Amino acid sequence: MRRTRWVACVGPFLFPWGEAGSRRVHGLVASLAAAGYDVVVAGGGPEPRVRTPLPGVDGPGSVSHIGLAERPPPTAGPVGSSIQTLVRWGQRTVRWLDAQPTRPSHVLVHGGQAQYMFHLQRWCRRHGVPLIVDVVDWFNGRHVRGGYLGPLHVSMKLALHHYYPRCDGVIVISSYLEDHYRRTGRPLLRVPPTLDVKGLTLDARQTAAGGSSPLTLAYAGNPHGNKKDLLGTVIEAVGRVQRDGARVELRIYGPTVDEVRGLVEGRALPEGVRCLGRLPQAEVASALQAADFTVLVRRPDRATNAGFSTKFCESLASGTPVIANLTSDMGRYLRPDLEGLVCRDHTLAGVTEAFRAAARLSDAQRSVMRQAARSQALESFDYRAYAEPLGRFFRHWD
Template sequence: MRRTGWVACVGPFLFPWGEAGSRRVYGLVASLAAAGYDVVVAGGGPEPLTSTALPGVDGPGSVAHLGLAERPSPEAGPLGSSVQTLVRWGQRTVRWLDAQPTKPSHVLVHGGQAQYMFHLQRWCRRHRVPLIVDVVDWFNGRHVRGGYLGPLHVSMKLALRHYYPRCDGIIAISSYLEDHYRGSGRPVLRVPPTLDVKGLTLEARQTAGDAPPLTLAYAGNPHGNRKDLLGTVIEAVGNVQRDGTSVELRVYGPTLDEVRRLFGGRSLPDGVRCLGRLPQVEVSNALQGADFTVLVRRPERAADAGFSTKFCESLASGTPVIANLTSDMGRYLHPHREGLVCRDHSVAEVTGAFRAAAALSSAQRSVMRQAARSQALESFDYRAYAEPLGRFFRRWG
């Protein structure tokens, strides 16, 4: 059923591609379009200058997008970038909202921290437009520029503790955040990372033979081993290779020098291939070329509050995952079904998981690939959340 009015989705994220936030927003607005809403995404990049239709979204609604250049340009320099993100963030978005001939029925915001929320919340209250925030992380000061006492971390925590609980509604990416914001008394809906799983084409793979060489993949940004423990993964690869097992680890994202630093400056084991950054449209094909992707993280609050997009992308690509369980991964990753589970993030546990993976036959790996894909279709396709998101937004008309 087609809804009246339109939804403004705003924030200083790149859209439709460019970062993890891009994919998160794409899934949410695609679900809203499938629920019958017309959505205009006003992102943080400089383009397109005018509203442009986004093709490939199923549903009676639609998605269009434009850029408001909320993100500082590369030419801005340190001072200009700081002024934009710590003082002016959100002002361009508010001016754009003021310029619209009709006000949106809802505003959905992703990112921006305290400064952005200050401007946006005032606008929504003044115009009596419900403001719904998408919360995807509980930031760790070790992971941001300036550390715990830096202005960026202070802004992030002010948004998490003050501005987000005062929005009209909250979309939480994980059970941790869902439980936390239930205490605010605001309506909360949990939506994991979503994408167009049905629209993803899978390449056929051979299933003949026993115990073929093991191919692993890692795609992402480990943030100096503070987020993803890529150094632990490489150490485990070396251990398995010393057993005489053939294993290849394909690393997409960090450069060779960055990977070497993560490994303490030591020589990388044979079979570790650093392939650099990939365009987003090529990520699925790269993941499909591996038997498993690997995701190892410390079980800390930041990991439990967030939810790895790369985990969902791997299952959607039909590639099982080897991981220790953080956040809500245990809902979707079951031992020897959608992948292999490490009991903790230690080198010994990851090494044991790699040995178990290498011992699997092609037929066994194929069964896991099918289970991974089935789980993604059921749990991470944006169409599955059209009805709950539509019902959530209808709370406010």
């Protein structure tokens, strides 16, 4: 069977939306389309059942997607889910690859751990198709189901240290992972989280400075799912600043009220902390734009430094500066008093200090930060900026 110049992007992720990995893959395949590649995304969800064009991507290439149902359905139960993820993961993907009328010129994989990689790597070697892996995390056992000794964490580590280094090429999301995989000698490219920054419409009514008191902060995410975001510390810092007399509102999108209260040991939430529930993806940008700052505080451990927060990039793209402690590569893009405010560390005292500084800013200062945030995102996180580097990287195997 001959190969044609199309890329199969595969993995057990949801697409085009549904999780952090969805946004990551969306940015990569949009860059490849801008570089001239036709990309078919075969995701892990059950839909769509037929290949469907993805709108809103600048060519000359294209992106379409199909669901292979690699992920266990919610009704599978513990036994069924374990069999699917620990034994069968990847089998549907290689059957789909076998069924294509022409082989892809490249296979790009995101996620999947050891079992998925075993099936996929064997298929690519048998058919002479280069396999490029996108690595975005270090997989701390504290953050995954079953803990350090659980089968899921063991599978993740086996993928990180055995299967990923044996791929033909490696794309990484951070400098930490770039340093780690450089020793493999494989072609290597670092690409931060990307999105369609140019195509994101800014609401002038929300992004214009003026009369923006109280200070409005926003958090959007799932602190229980990723176990990285220190939202409890953020809430306590808001309470401290309010006791100083500052007017501060914290809007929390994602977790429920009970989940948020659990982060502060069941205590009553400070006045001005509003839990607004989950947002549809289409409404996230508007919610971020309505805030003076978004807040991202994380413990600076290896898993955090190996990854890179998509929330950070989405905030700057929305023209909303960020209050954060510096982890991963954020220091490349978050300059103090320009794209936001930098907490000296992740402690309650460090976050409170940053909130006090934010409350003292004038509307004019906040407006300058908004402009700097948006400019940084256009330069650093728009998917079009990586079309040429990714295209050149994939041409290693043309």
